[in-house]
Amino acid sequence: MAKVRSKDVAERAGVSIATVSHVVNGTRFVSDETRQKVLGAIASLNYRPNAVARGLATNSTRKIGLVISEISNPFFTVAVRGVEDEFLRHGYNIILCDTDEDPERENNCLHLLATQQIDGLIISPTGVRNTSLLAMAEAGIPIIQLDRSSPDLAVPLIGVNNEEGAYQATRYLIGLGHQRIACLINLDVISTQRERLKGWERALREANLPVSEDFIVRADPHFYGIQSDTAGSLPLVSPSTQPQKAPSAYELLQDILKSPRRPSALFVASNQLTLGALYAFRTCGLRCPEDISLISFDDHDWAPLFSPPLTAVCQPAYRLGQAAAQLLMQMINGEAAEVPSLMPVELIVRASCAAPPMDGSDKA
Amino acid sequence: MAKVRSKDVAERAGVSIATVSHVVNGTRFVSDETRQKVLGAIASLNYRPNAVARGLATNSTRKIGLVISEISNPFFTVAVRGVEDEFLRHGYNIILCDTDEDPERENNCLHLLATQQIDGLIISPTGVRNTSLLAMAEAGIPIIQLDRSSPDLAVPLIGVNNEEGAYQATRYLIGLGHQRIACLINLDVISTQRERLKGWERALREANLPVSEDFIVRADPHFYGIQSDTAGSLPLVSPSTQPQKAPSAYELLQDILKSPRRPSALFVASNQLTLGALYAFRTCGLRCPEDISLISFDDHDWAPLFSPPLTAVCQPAYRLGQAAAQLLMQMINGEAAEVPSLMPVELIVRASCAAPPMDGSDKA
DNA sequence: CTGTTAGCGCTTTCAA
């Protein structure tokens, strides 16, 4: 870089560097005449202020950290856009980090970010108590939790009412006549997964249906379990180097779907598990929705065109990201901000749910 | 932040700040005794070096810019992970920017990044000549082009052989007996789109099939055109505020698909257009592959489970991101690096292509 | 209305 400093601009314009700084930032009155000279010098030298130096001087970097679990999760993918679009308007940059649901990796990212003097942080925490995170909050860095919450972290959360969404989904299934409804979730440390499980339970209890551990399937969020027949294609398992912690949804569903007392409906509590479930249906020879109904939390862009079109509980992912960004911006600016309440979800009925099969297999 | 500076550590340990700096960075010999004192002070004060100050002093921020077109494009989503995983290992942070294929937005991002003193840049340029970008290259900032190239920008490109991939896809269709093969592409400024178009043309010419402008459909990359019947669901159109530039693939395909001399096969040159094409098939009452075959460039994770499972040309997206990161890292470190050649693509045959219908509509 | 100057927290010669 042919480094051009404010000093160079000052010399060229025949003014002091203070004046240069002030016209760049509009931070005090400068006569029109000198302003023009400075502007001219800036243009002819192609001067770009050094944000690092500015950051040192002002203790504000105009950068925020955005820590999510996995960018290839379509929910986060669009939430990230909500955050980014909002901050771009304010001239902020975002530093992106994926945790892969790995507390250690989360910690690495947070360490790096702590060092980088970010002005604020938006995080979808892994759910494992994190002292770096707590320390940052303690240190007064503005932080927002997006989608889910971290233990002991007393900062605003932008998310939806997961318990209610899961409850509605399960109610819908019950209304269709289902009595054997399984729940497919991923990691228990994730607050949204626990909440969705609760909603499922509440609906079952309310309908006097048994809540059996056998119908709760806990799968690894990273793996669809579809790799074998698609070798060479886009990674259908996570490309990360992270070791698999639990069996995939596909593997776990084999047993339960082949059992004579199999569920007549499946509530999928995480969008990362939907493909695995669908694949398991296929290999077990189950037609959806004739043999088994499926409803999932979170939508996919291909869901309306799938066979069958998938019924789902949808979250306003873009608006969540946007809201998180707006709230963080207010906190950074020291403005009083009221923490918004949880956003509503919406049940989108398509065609993956039907009445249970009438072969008697649905007797509870 | 209860700011702890190296000065504080120095005082606590009874050494100079120079020594603190050297034990933190391992940049000159320090006796074991003093090192222990310093390390102890660091731990007890919970000292974190200020990366901004370090950046000012060393003129290296350990941050790189990653400018892509759209994070919700699954190709970029996994390429980004490749870049990120690689840089995380080296303690680098990445600043993410989406251009939305909008040259103006691209320019904004680049301006911001130029200011941020990034150590390097990985970019999937919009394809419109960009003077900020050229200036950065001129200034000696290490830059890699990912996936596609920008006019006049003489920096390494990490990507695949698009012309060849498109050629193979079209050959495959021709081998099946198709003679009326349409090509669906998006923006012409995108180098990969032009290359894929060329590959399609080459295959047709080689088979002595006519290359007609009528069979080239140019659609807007942002819009699937499926919004109407999925109101309230996940955004099936881009959530961005960017105005639509061209009609969606869905809209444009209506005419051509309803024509009596409609194509018997469609080569989709961009993954963002696949859903729109599929939707158009449905509303036009065309079965795939019985009435019309479809092959797309880039795979989707749901493609193997779709009805029909989608045949596609696959790119090693993760490895592309990783390779770009590795090459950039070498450039940053001033190591001699040979620019790798284009990576190969792979044709994954599933079930969305078949022989053309025998009703005579395929006579060229 | 504008200039001087003392930092911001760190790295890095140079000297000891």
Place this chain on the structure above:
DNA sequence: TTGAAAGCGCTAACAG
């Protein structure tokens, strides 16, 4: 084996 001190480029009192 370690310290002193001069910057890195910018902002923001303070002074005029």
